[in-house]
Amino acid sequence: MALDKDKPKIKPPTTFKEQVKLFESRKLHIEDSDYAEKILQRVNYYRLSAYGLSFKDRLIKDEYVAGASFNKMVSLYEFDRRLRLLLLGALETIEIAFRTHISYELAHKLGPIGYRDKENFLNEKFHQDSLIELDSLISKSRKGELFVEHHFKKYDGVFPIWAAIEVTSFGFLSKFYRNLNEDLKKHIAKIYYNVPYLYMESWLQTLSNVRNVCAHYGRLYNKHLTFKPRLFKEDARQFSNRHIYAAIYLTERLLTKTEGIRFITDLDALISEYEEDIDFAHIGFPSNWKDLLEKLNKQKN
Incomplete structure (x- = not known):
């Protein structure tokens, strides 16, 4: 056991009032101390302060630049929170559609339980690991999902692909698709999305990760995409693939025309509400971001 002298020095906890004072000591303008304290009672200092990273003075450690304020930091936090909610709804639609597409095509081309045959996949070890994970998900869903219990009772726990797919996550779908044989991947990507399968593999990986960030209240503003x-x-000539706009663009691409119009409308309203506080470079939005999304939507059938 390490001696006390060997333990790293951890800062002592601070009260909400002390946290406000700490912001002030670092040159952050506090418009209303009582309001700031109430916000910090609801939003962890560590979480909220991440939205002020772009306000930090590069020359003076731990100080904010002139004009940086608590209210602006809160505004960015609220913008990010609402952007996550908007993306979650759209990504749910995409995930459910992709579940439908992959299960339908596998069922008709491989048979109801052909997904369990290693010959239909590229990597045998990865396929085996996927089946272990899937069986675990099915088992865990037995108590909460009536259709799962029904298949255990009536079919001795044998699940056709259209039933098994319903207990999977977006991340599982992304990895499962990546391991499908190339003919199947090409077919699904072409029939439903009209793109080469290499793009679908990449997009699903990106969007499943963004979905997880949104679902776990992670930050999108001023962060690079993990994938x-x-x-x-x-x-690529119009915008970078490092920031959240790239994921937003792909989200729009994978929505139907009607879904896409609604998504653009809601996004435009959100941007308009917060545009005075947003630094568009931190979310990768080009100046013609809306035009690009609308042009993309017009190209859909």
Whole structure:
């Protein structure tokens, strides 16, 4: 056991009032101390202060630049929170659609339980690991999902792909698709999304990760994407694949025309509400961001 002298020095906890004072000591303008304290009672100092990273003075450690304020930091926090909620709704639609597409095509081309045959996949070890994970998900869902219990009772726990797919996550779908044989991947990508399968592999990986960030209240503002998506050359000339706009663009691409119009409308309203506080470079939005999304939507059938 390490002696006390060997333990790293951890800062002592601070009260909400002390946290406000700490912001002030670092040159952050506090418009209303009581309001700031109430916000910090609801939003952890450590979480909220991350939205002020772009306000930090590069020359003076731990100090904020002139004009930085608590209210602006809160505004960015609220913008990010609402952007996550908007993306969650759209990504749910995409995930459910992809579940439908992959289960339908596998069922008709491989048979109801062909997904359990290693010959239909690229990597045998990865396929085996996927089946172990899937069986675990099915078992865990037995008590909460009536359709799962039904298959255990009536079919001795044998699950056709259209039933098994319903207990999976977006991340599982992304990895499962990546391991499918190339003919199947090409077919699904072409029939439903009209793109080469290499793009679908990349996009699913990016969007499943963004979905997890949103679901676990992670930060999108002023952060790079964990998985940078593959972009077509004409798109890569318009915007970077490092920031959240790239994921937003792909989200729009994978929505139907009607879903896409609603998504653009809601996003535009959100941006308009917070545009005075947003630094668009920190979310990767090009100046013509809306035009690009609308052009993309018009190209859909």
